[in-house]
Amino acid sequence: MGTPGLQQNDRVILEREHFPDLLASLHTRGYQVVGPTVRENAIVYDTLQSVDDLPIGYTDEQAGGCYRLKKRGDQALFGYAVGPHSWKKFLHLPVLRLWSAQRTQNGFQIVPEHQEPAKMAFFGVRSCELHAIAIQDKVFLQMAYHDPAYQARREHLCLIAVNCGQAGGTCFCASMHTGPKVTSDFDLALTEILDEHRHSFLVEVGTALGAEILQDVPCRATSSEEITQAERIIADTAAQMGRTMDTTDIKDLLYRNTDHPRWEDVASRCLTCGNCTIVCPTCFCTTVEDTTDLTGERAERWRRWDSCFTTDFSYIVGGSVRASSKARYRQWMTHKLASWIDQFGTSGCVGCGRCITWCPVGIDITEEVQAIRESESAPGPGADKERNT
Amino acid sequence: MSMTFSDPMVPRPYRIRRVRHEILDTFTLELEPEDGGEIPPFATGQFNMLYVFGVGEIPISISGDPANPAFLLHTTRAVGTVSRAMQALKQGDMLGVRGPFGSHWPIEQAKGLDVIIAAGGIGLAPLRSAVYQILASREQYGQVTLLYGARTPADILYRHELERWRGRLDLDVFVTVDRAESSWRGSVGVVTKLIPRATFDPGKAVAFVCGPEIMMRFTAAGLAARGIPADQISVSMERNMKCALGFCGHCQYRPYFICRDGPVFQYAHVQQLLTKEGI
Amino acid sequence: MRTLESILAAHPFFHGLDPGLMQLIIECALNVRFRPEHYLFHEGEQATHFFLIREGRVALETTATPQRPVIIETIETGEVLGWSWLFPPYCWHFSARAIEPVRAIMLDGICLREKSENDHRVGYELMKRVASILIQRLQATRLQLLDIYNVNGESGGASV
Numbered sequence: 142m143g144t145p146g147l148q149q150n151d152r153v154i155l156e157r158e159h160f161p162d163l164l165a166s167l168h169t170r171g172y173q174v175v176g177p178t179v180r181e182n183a184i185v186y187d188t189l190q191s192v193d194d195l196p197i198g199y200t201d202e203q204a205g206g207c208y209r210l211k212k213r214g215d216q217a218l219f220g221y222a223v224g225p226h227s228w229k230k231f232l233h234l235p236v237l238r239l240w241s242a243q244r245t246q247n248g249f250q251i252v253p254e255h256q257e258p259a260k261m262a263f264f265g266v267r268s269c270e271l272h273a274i275a276i277q278d279k280v281f282l283q284m285a286y287h288d289p290a291y292q293a294r295r296e297h298l299c300l301i302a303v304n305c306g307q308a309g310g311t312c313f314c315a316s317m318h319t320g321p322k323v324t325s326d327f328d329l330a331l332t333e334i335l336d337e338h339r340h341s342f343l344v345e346v347g348t349a350l351g352a353e354i355l356q357d358v359p360c361r362a363t364s365s366e367e368i369t370q371a372e373r374i375i376a377d378t379a380a381q382m383g384r385t386m387d388t389t390d391i392k393d394l395l396y397r398n399t400d401h402p403r404w405e406d407v408a409s410r411c412l413t414c415g416n417c418t419i420v421c422p423t424c425f426c427t428t429v430e431d432t433t434d435l436t437g438e439r440a441e442r443w444r445r446w447d448s449c450f451t452t453d454f455s456y457i458v459g460g461s462v463r464a465s466s467k468a469r470y471r472q473w474m475t476h477k478l479a480s481w482i483d484q485f486g487t488s489g490c491v492g493c494g495r496c497i498t499w500c501p502v503g504i505d506i507t508e509e510v511q512a513i514r515e516s517e518s519a520p521g522p523g524a525d526k527e528r529n530t
Numbered sequence: 531m532s533m534t535f536s537d538p539m540v541p542r543p544y545r546i547r548r549v550r551h552e553i554l555d556t557f558t559l560e561l562e563p564e565d566g567g568e569i570p571p572f573a574t575g576q577f578n579m580l581y582v583f584g585v586g587e588i589p590i591s592i593s594g595d596p597a598n599p600a601f602l603l604h605t606t607r608a609v610g611t612v613s614r615a616m617q618a619l620k621q622g623d624m625l626g627v628r629g630p631f632g633s634h635w636p637i638e639q640a641k642g643l644d645v646i647i648a649a650g651g652i653g654l655a656p657l658r659s660a661v662y663q664i665l666a667s668r669e670q671y672g673q674v675t676l677l678y679g680a681r682t683p684a685d686i687l688y689r690h691e692l693e694r695w696r697g698r699l700d701l702d703v704f705v706t707v708d709r710a711e712s713s714w715r716g717s718v719g720v721v722t723k724l725i726p727r728a729t730f731d732p733g734k735a736v737a738f739v740c741g742p743e744i745m746m747r748f749t750a751a752g753l754a755a756r757g758i759p760a761d762q763i764s765v766s767m768e769r770n771m772k773c774a775l776g777f778c779g780h781c782q783y784r785p786y787f788i789c790r791d792g793p794v795f796q797y798a799h800v801q802q803l804l805t806k807e808g809i
Numbered sequence: 810m811r812t813l814e815s816i817l818a819a820h821p822f823f824h825g826l827d828p829g830l831m832q833l834i835i836e837c838a839l840n841v842r843f844r845p846e847h848y849l850f851h852e853g854e855q856a857t858h859f860f861l862i863r864e865g866r867v868a869l870e871t872t873a874t875p876q877r878p879v880i881i882e883t884i885e886t887g888e889v890l891g892w893s894w895l896f897p898p899y900c901w902h903f904s905a906r907a908i909e910p911v912r913a914i915m916l917d918g919i920c921l922r923e924k925s926e927n928d929h930r931v932g933y934e935l936m937k938r939v940a941s942i943l944i945q946r947l948q949a950t951r952l953q954l955l956d957i958y959n960v961n962g963e964s965g966g967a968s969v
Contacts, residue, residue: 208623239539246625247558248564250585253540285790286538311625396784399806426779427771429539433584440584442539447778454780456770458609468808476782650959680827681958708953712878715908719882720952742957794850 144360147352150345153360154367155331160218161192165359172299175231176264177224181373182210184224186231189264202311203494205503219265219333222309223493227422228263228270232294233346235279239429239442245421248441256289262299267329268320269312269491271302273422275326279485280425295300302327306335306374307357311494311508316385319491321378329354332371343371372491386492386507387514388478395479398498401472403512408467410502416446417470417496417504418473421483423489424448449473474506538775541581547601552687554650555609557617558593561602561625569599573634574600574659575738575766575794579774580604581626582619586612586656589771591656593632596781597666604762605687611767631774633794635738635764637647638704646732646758648749649690650679650741652723654687656766656793657740662696672735675702675728678720679745682707683714702729717805721745732757739797740766746749747804750797760798767792785808813838819842820861822829822889822938830931837920843867843907849890852904857918859891865911869903882949883908892939 314320328351426448481489543564594603608617706717925932
């Protein structure tokens with residue numbers, strides 16, 4: 142028994158007792174389902190075999206440099222925000238062999254790597270994350286060159302999105318206009334409705350694929366009260382956000398403040414550990430490594446994630462262009478919030494807050510922007526401040 | 531141009547036809563495709579990624595003649611792991627080539643105008659292609675001047691070619707070195723000192739500048755001070771490069787990816803950035 | 810046949826100089842030539858003149874290096890050679906040797922210093938122009954000091 146005949150924009154109710162059928166429908170269609178699960182005291186993304194793999198009854202408490210898992214009083218399936226993983230690890234692989242080569246009598250022969258097409262379903266994607274995926278789609282599929290590895294994994298991707306029922310401690314998607322409400326690029330979007338009386342999900346159909354998946358899943362029609370409640374949940378989430386990013390004129394603000402003393406200030410705190418670049422769902426930098434085996438007969442080219450915070454990221458003959466941590470932090474933040482706009486037409490930031498949570502010293506990107514904005518005409522670090530009074 | 535039909539990270543095998551030792555640690559490789567096929571057409575100022583088996587891959591500007599497509603020429607210095615390994619290669623050895631990539635010297639916009647080509651050190655390598663292209667249709671341009679600065683007389687690149695060019699009546703060549711022994715008969719001083727020697731109408735001139743970043747910064751500023759508009763001056767920037775496709779992120783220069791928005795830029799677009807440290 | 814005045818007025822160093830002041834300065838000027846390998850002055854000598862190079866190339870050399878002399882700069886057509894005449898101890902810091910046939914205007918430094926004491930306008934004009942040359946030289950020398958083409962500081966266009 143399922144729900145055939147649905148179309149894009151239709152909304153139905155899926156009861157908690159039938160939730161496993163949603164997962165089963167994806168499995169039956171040959172999808173590898175990937176979604177949130179608890180591991181090592183954090184909610185990460187990994188393969189889901191059943192609903193029980195979800196972080197049922199868990200929530201997270203996040204702040205600058207702080208992440209804790211806590212038990213909720215209820216059995217919500219999606220009662221948390223985002224963790225250290227983002228979906229990019231499945232589309233833009235952290236480690237990838239590009240090709241291998243064999244030495245021959247008079248040279249060498251290259252064997253390209255065949256990119257196996259994947260059929261994945263991302264289960265529980267938040268609005269900020271949908272924006273992040275779209276941002277990486279732009280980088281890898283819509284510029285002059287297309288990445289075949291990304292394409293092979295992106296082409297058959299099924300997106301089961303979730304509207305956030307609570308704002309995370311470091312979230313600011315509302316001010317980045319990337320959430321919390323899921324608005325596009327999804328196959329199905331779920332809003333979890335949980336109170337004393339019921340546990341159900343408002344499901345919005347986004348595409349024909351989404352409709353097809355629900356064919357095997359028993360749902361019923363929604364009531365207007367349920368629609369209202371779902372909307373209220375999302376509105377409450379938006380109102381809970383504890384921080385905002387003022388994006389007014391942000392590109393020119395950062396471009397013209399290259400020498401602002403705040404950069405020295407953040408550099409004194411930043412460890413250049415690169416955590417922010419690892420957890421950020423849009424950071425995409427990689428390095429290419431050409432290796433050879435001990436005999437020297439076989440060579441391989443590998444691609445792996447890299448971070449602009451490493452000292453040799455910008456190395457050219459004569460030394461690294463960005464030798465100081467100040468230069469590197471400035472590069473990361475300016476790229477994310479300003480240069481990205483020139484390069485790809487949107488901000489690189491989706492307001493997920495991960496960089497704030499996972500920074501060991503709690504550097505808050507929204508605070509840094511605000512500091513620069515407020516003190517734009519501050520005197521230089523060496524100036525005698527008393528002269529201004 | 532969208533390249534989805536083949537993997538742009540896979541090099542194409544080329545064979546070394548000739549290795550020419552230039553000066554000191556500088557050498558030129560002459561390459562031809564192993565499969566006997568065509569060398570992809572290139573525009574002057576562009577670069578290829580050259581791969582040495584098992585060692586690595588580096589970006590090197592093309593310094594040959596775009597109108598002579600039989601061979602690919604690359605001049606480089608042995609200063610890093612890959613370039614040193616490249617220097618040890620011999621005639622008949624195989625290299626991997628990807629490209630051409632990047633923007634080019636705006637030679638077509640120089641038609642009917644005076645052209646100043648200002649090179650410093652090995653910066654003459656990417657500009658040599660531009661000189662070839664201009665000389666091939668010499669009548670299409672106004673006054674053409676080549677300014678070249680090197681560290682010492684022993685560091686002058688393509689010396690025989692420079693002497694041949696200087697012998698032409700339709701090309702002014704001025705060479706200077708930073709220091710010299712007393713037997714040197716040429717100019718001594720920074721390359722910016724050569725600018726007043728060039729004959730050009732600033733309102734109807736273009737300039738191509740290539741060399742160490744600081745040399746380009748002062749030379750472009752010196753040319754602009756003579757009245758050449760900043761959008762008529764081009765420079766060739768350099769940054770760490772891993773993929774040349776706009777994916778690895780290493781070659782970023784604030785809003786630009788040097789592998790695709792550069793390496794050739796209008797001076798007007800990078801003028802402010804050139805004065806900043808750590809960009 | 811051009812007059813000394815018109816030659817001086819045409820040289821970039823005296824560009825825009827008031828004709829009245831030019832009349833005073835001409836009294837200190839002399840047209841000179843040097844053959845290749847001849848020295849215009851030697852390091853350590855009294856600096857009594859300076860030269861406006863009309864044509865040719867002069868090497869500024871130093872024998873301070875223990876081995877052979879090193880040319881640190883060449884002064885060429887349209888440029889000015891020598892400013893030590895204007896500042897105590899009025900002593901040449903380098904030698905100047907003609908590399909090519911040189912035609913120049915030699916200006917008597919002592920004569921000019923006297924005229925400057927008598928008429929400060931002359932002094933001011935000379936100071937302004939020499940200061941401008943010193944600034945250019947300093948900039949150029951700094952660039953030379955940076956050794957911009959050195960082994961660890963530069964590579965071929967986009968090569969790494």
